[in-house]
Every structure is written in C-alpha cells, then in structure tokens.
Amino acid sequence: xxxxxxxxxxxxxxxxxxxxxxxxxxxxxxxxxxxxxxxxxxxxxxxxxxxxxxxxxxxxxxxxxxxxxxxxxxxxxxxxxxxxxxxxxxxxxxxxxxxxxxxxxxxxxxxxxxxxxxxxxxxxxxxxxxxxxxxxxxxxxxxxxxxxxxxxxxxxxxxxxxxxxxxxxxxxxxxxxxxxxxxxxxxxxxxxxxxxxxxxxxxxxxxxxxxxxxxxxxxxxxxxxxxxxxxxxxxxxxxxxxxxxxxxxxxxxxxxxxxxxxxxxxxxxxxxxxxxxxxxxxxxxxxxxxx
Numbered sequence: 001x002x003x004x005x006x007x008x009x010x011x012x013x014x015x016x017x018x019x020x021x022x023x024x025x026x027x028x029x030x031x032x033x034x035x036x037x038x039x040x041x042x043x044x045x046x047x048x049x050x051x052x053x054x055x056x057x058x059x060x061x062x063x064x065x066x067x068x069x070x071x072x073x074x075x076x077x078x079x080x081x082x083x084x085x086x087x088x089x090x091x092x093x094x095x096x097x098x099x100x101x102x103x104x105x106x107x108x109x110x111x112x113x114x115x116x117x118x119x120x121x122x123x124x125x126x127x128x129x130x131x132x133x134x135x136x137x138x139x140x141x142x143x144x145x146x147x148x149x150x151x152x153x154x155x156x157x158x159x160x161x162x163x164x165x166x167x168x169x170x171x172x173x174x175x176x177x178x179x180x181x182x183x184x185x186x187x188x189x190x191x192x193x194x195x196x197x198x199x200x201x202x203x204x205x206x207x208x209x210x211x212x213x214x215x216x217x218x219x220x221x222x223x224x225x226x227x228x229x230x231x232x233x234x235x236x237x238x239x240x241x242x243x244x245x246x247x248x249x250x251x252x253x254x255x256x257x258x259x260x261x262x263x264x265x266x267x268x269x270x271x272x273x274x275x276x277x278x279x280x281x282x283x284x285x286x287x288x289x290x291x
Contacts, residue, residue: 001072006065007039008272035280048068076160084171088148114259116259121212136197169187174193191211236252
C-alpha cells in the first residue's frame with residue numbers, strides 16, 4: 001500500500017478538491033483525507049503508479065507537489081536537516097561574502113557547488129579564503145539583519161519533537177550560525193564547520209575535519225546508533241549536492257526547493273510547499289501541529 005500526498009503553497013492554498021478526486025479516481029485510490037483545507041490531502045493506492053513522474057510533472061505546472069511513498073512507517077522518529085536554504089532562507093557564506101564585498105563571486109561558487117558542479121570541500125575553502133580579515137563581529141550583524149527562517153520550520157521541529165522525535169541540524173556551513181538557528185528552532189543538536197578567528201578577524205580558514213557530504217552521512221549513522229533507531233526512521237531534508245548522501249540513506253529523503261541535480265536523485269521533492277509539507281507527508285493534519 002502506498003500513500004499519495006498532494007500539497008500546495010500554504011499561502012495561496014490552491015489545492016482543488018476536483019483535482020484531488022480526479023487523480024484519486026484515475027489511480028484507483030481510496031477515500032481522500034484532507035490534512036489542511038485547500039492545501040493538503042492524501043489517499044491510499046494499492047501500487048506505485050507506473051506513470052508517477054509524468055503525473056508529478058503535470059501537477060508541478062499547476063502549483064501542486066505530489067509525494068508517493070510506502071504507507072508503512074511514514075511517521076519518523078528523527079529529523080535530520082540541512083540549514084542553508086533549508087531551515088533558513090539564505091546561504092550564510094554568501095551573506096558574509098556580501099558584507100566583505102565579494103558577494104557575487106562567492107554566490108556563484110556556492111551555486112555551482114550546491115548543484116554538484118564543484119567539489120564541496122574545495123569550494124568551501126576557496127570561499128572562506130575570500131573572507132580573510134573580515135571582522136568576527138560581522139557574523140553577529142549578519143545573523144541579526146540578514147538571516148530569515150524558512151516558513152514552517154519551527155512548527156516542523158516542534159511537532160515532531162512533541163511526538164517524541166529527535167531533531168539534528170547538520171550543515172556544511174558554520175557553527176556560529178547553526179548554534180543560533182538550532183537554539184531558536186528547538187533542535188536537539190547541531191553540527192557544522194568552525195570558522196577560525198585570530199585577533200578578532202577571520203583567518204580565511206576553517207577547522208579540520210571539514211563537515212561535508214560524508215560527514216552528514218556519518219551524523220546519520222552516529223545519531224541513529226546512539227538513539228537506537230533505524231535509518232529508516234529518519235526524515236532528512238536538504239537542497240544541495242552535499243546533502244545527497246544523507247537524503248539517500250534516510251527512510252525519507254526530501255529535496256526541498258532543491259537544485260535540479262539534487263531533485264533528480266530524490267523521490268520526495270517539495271517545490272511549492274513549505275517545511276510543514278514534511279509533516280503532511282508523514283500523515284499529520286494541520287490540527288495536529290504544535291505551534
């Protein structure tokens with residue numbers, strides 16, 4: 001048995017009941033359950049549709065996300081989340097670079113690295129090197145004035161934790177940012193790279209070892225072992241190429257507003273919904289949300 005979840009943008013709420021019924025009938029699905037009025041609905045189907053991605057593409061053009069996954073074990077015991085462009089709306093290194101006057105150059109490198117065109121570690125070191133001599137105080141300024149949270153993130157973390165799940169923030173970014181983001185959103189722990197500082201200024205380097213794609217997978221392995229849960233019990237979310245390892249290993253790997261190369265490797269793709277979509281695909285209704 002599989003569950004089909006249909007999602008629309010939570011601001012526009014454009015999920016039409018006629019569309020849901022039409023698709024349910026076409027797929028031979030069970031009764032539709034509305035998880036949020038005009039925003040999210042689900043129904044069961046006996047088999048995975050062979051034309052799944054054709055349907056998905058048609059729905060994307062209508063502003064609707066479709067996720068099909070096994071009905072069993074949908075509700076996860078752990079959230080493993082990327083930070084940049086996932087739990088927050090920015091790339092922290094790009095914001096620091098903009099403050100340092102090298103924003104456009106660094107943003108270009110970031111985009112290529114996140115789409116898998118450049119090796120993550122080399123791209124990180126190149127970008128951090130361009131931040132050399134930037135006053136450490138700029139980090140605080142960027143956090144206060146440039147960083148905004150992805151809609152639905154606080155509700156996602158609070159709802160999963162209220163149901164006993166563990167939440168870990170694992171980023172290829174920097175601990176100076178993950179510490180505040182994790183604290184604000186209620187994550188149980190956070191892991192990231194550490195910017196090196198001397199005499200109140202960035203040195204242009206980070207502490208070793210560098211946390212990249214392999215380290216995110218290691219975090220998945222280590223935390224699940226510590227908690228005594230299976231990797232199948234994990235919901236992972238990210239947007240960049242360095243997230244693909246953990247997205248592929250987790251029981252549910254979500255590409256959230258992700259780069260094309262990342263979406264191509266993931267079965268769960270959210271392009272119209274916000275982070276509350278990660279609750280809907282687990283079968284939570286909006287009435288179940290912890291706010």
